Amino acid sequence: MAKLDFSPIADTTRRAEIVALLRRAILTGQLEPGQKLNELRISEQMRVSRAPLREAMRELVQEGILTSIPYAGTFVIDVTAKDIIDAYSLNKVLDEFAIELAWPLRDRRFFDELDRRHEAVKQATRALDTTRQIETALQLHGLIYEWADNSVLLETWQRLTSRLQMYFALHQRARNEPVPAEDVHETYVALLKGSDMRAAQRHAREHIDLDFEELLAYARGLEKRASKN
Amino acid sequence: MAKLDFSPIADTTRRAEIVALLRRAILTGQLEPGQKLNELRISEQMRVSRAPLREAMRELVQEGILTSIPYAGTFVIDVTAKDIIDAYSLNKVLDEFAIELAWPLRDRRFFDELDRRHEAVKQATRALDTTRQIETALQLHGLIYEWADNSVLLETWQRLTSRLQMYFALHQRARNEPVPAEDVHETYVALLKGSDMRAAQRHAREHIDLDFEELLAYARGLEKRASKN
DNA sequence: TCTTGTTAGATTGTCGACAATCTGCTTGTC
DNA sequence: GACAAGCAGATTGTCGACAATCTAACAAGA
Structure with missing residues (x-):
């Protein structure tokens, strides 16, 4: 048999795709530092419910490029x-x-x-x-x-x-x-x-x-x- | 006026409390390495719905003490x-x-x-x-x-x-x-x-x-x- | 005019139900 | 008996709706 190493198949959860999309938007500067992320608006734009979006945002908060204040919102980190x-x-x-x-x-x-x-x-x-x-x-x-x-x-x-x-x-x-x-x-x-x-x-x-x-x-x-x- | 610096009030979201609880359970070894975290069971034990629990688990995954496989489950990291x-x-x-x-x-x-x-x-x-x-x-x-x-x-x-x-x-x-x-x-x-x-x-x-x-x-x-x- | 209380609107946090996926067992076929 | 197909149960992923909280504008009183 020919030796083939398959790469793992893509994550097929919405959450993972949202993470990738958001990260890209932030890292390329499309989302500016300090900017607030409105959950409802983003979820509508992505045609996704808020649940996976919120989970994705949690990941990015822990990743250090978003910051979250309870009941106030989630923001792109400020750069000093x-x-x-x-x-x-x-x-x-x-x-x-x-x-x-x-x-x-x-x-x-x-x-x-x-x-x-x-x-x-x-x-x-x-x-x-x-x-x-x-x-x-x-x-x-x-x-x-x-x-x-x-x-x-x-x-x-x-x-x-x-x-x-x-x-x-x-x-x-x-x-x-x-x-x-x-x-x-x-x-x-x-x-x-x-x-x-x-x-x-x-x-x-x-x-x-x-x-x-x-x-x-x-x-x-x-x-x-x-x-x- | 007397000079008083107040400390910020506690995070009062369920999510934050769940994170603290889970983290403590993992770091003290109550949850063993490799063990699977059943969302339904944990959410029932904590008297909380799965939404904040899942968000909390997302945070701990990014924190590096949990690991997640889509549609399979979330596990305490193995220690080698x-x-x-x-x-x-x-x-x-x-x-x-x-x-x-x-x-x-x-x-x-x-x-x-x-x-x-x-x-x-x-x-x-x-x-x-x-x-x-x-x-x-x-x-x-x-x-x-x-x-x-x-x-x-x-x-x-x-x-x-x-x-x-x-x-x-x-x-x-x-x-x-x-x-x-x-x-x-x-x-x-x-x-x-x-x-x-x-x-x-x-x-x-x-x-x-x-x-x-x-x-x-x-x-x-x-x-x-x-x-x- | 300044402060305080109230209210309406918007936004985030949480919930219960449904859909998608996995796992193990059973069944049928050879 | 070995093996594949298919089914049932359990679990994770996602959804839409409701509750809790915040913000800003406005009104009332000192």
Whole structure:
């Protein structure tokens, strides 16, 4: 018999689909920070009852991108400069740890996947698809976490990555200028293929710091805006 | 007018209470790993409809202590030796980071709170209340996270701490012997009050490693058991 | 004018019933 | 006896309606 590994079939609950839809809307910035989610309106738009919608919203609250106040409503989280600083400083620490764990586990498949994801970023960049560019860049970055073979670490990274994606999307959306065309990931990929772990860890930090400055400036601007209902 | 700062009033939704009840049942080991949660039975026992119960379960799934399979059921997570290793190795990294962040922020209130929580552990130990001992020890440990002033880090720790509490509870429950009476936290507290940050970080690691060995042995035993429905 | 009480409307929280799906048993066929 | 089809019971997923709560506007009184 031919060796075939089937991927698990799709979650066929409404709830799961709603989660995916809402998450996407939030992470791409279609739903703005602080915005209230009206259950009735959303459930009507999605042609779904409120029960699965509410369960989906519960998940996203725990995921950290929604926040809920009993009897008042559920809102997209607000983004402050401090949130971004916090997320990034933690990200640095986790990155260092992930590289350390993944380093001895790198193999052929790792390098192939690294190239594949790198290629995806470049393609999105060429296509000027900023949303997809952010998505693919984070997926490239997440490979070391998937390879680190530490389920709790991976879970933590996935939570963190949600926020990072949201921050980047907001940032991109704010500045209405084309995306930088050069490839900022070239060095990162090269270092992960190399033999100097310390160098890779160091670069991961600095590489992150690059976009961080821009993002932070944007966040400081946000700070001024009043919260909307 | 006298200066009074009121604490926020309690969440009065059934959902929040259910979450608290279920979480407690899981973290104290009343609900065993792998056990299935029957919605109808639980909702009848709690005198509550399934809607808020299901929403509560969604939260705990995202919190990482329940796992859900569509149309099959929701189960308490299984505990494997690897899970415990993963959680602990990440905990070490986070501890080091938290101490680094909290270190310059230590003040009078920090030291007072440190003593208070330390006292709570000692009291629970004297009372031979193992559940409370675990709880208070983790709260003592969590102080550096609360003081680190990094919301994402704190959130991450709280997620991690859920699992740790569960692991410890299972461990305690398995070995039916009295709790060690000596105070293993004395040195930790002293170092956090001192002036050598590196020493504090080092001890945090080793202190953790202490119970870790026991816990791990227990987990390896668990590994053999088949999953129950 | 400021504060307090009231009320109507909108929104969230909860409930009981129904639909979709799974599991294990039974039955029939070879 | 082995195996597939189909049925019955139990359980999860979803729905529509009702109850509890909040918000904002308005009225009454000091």
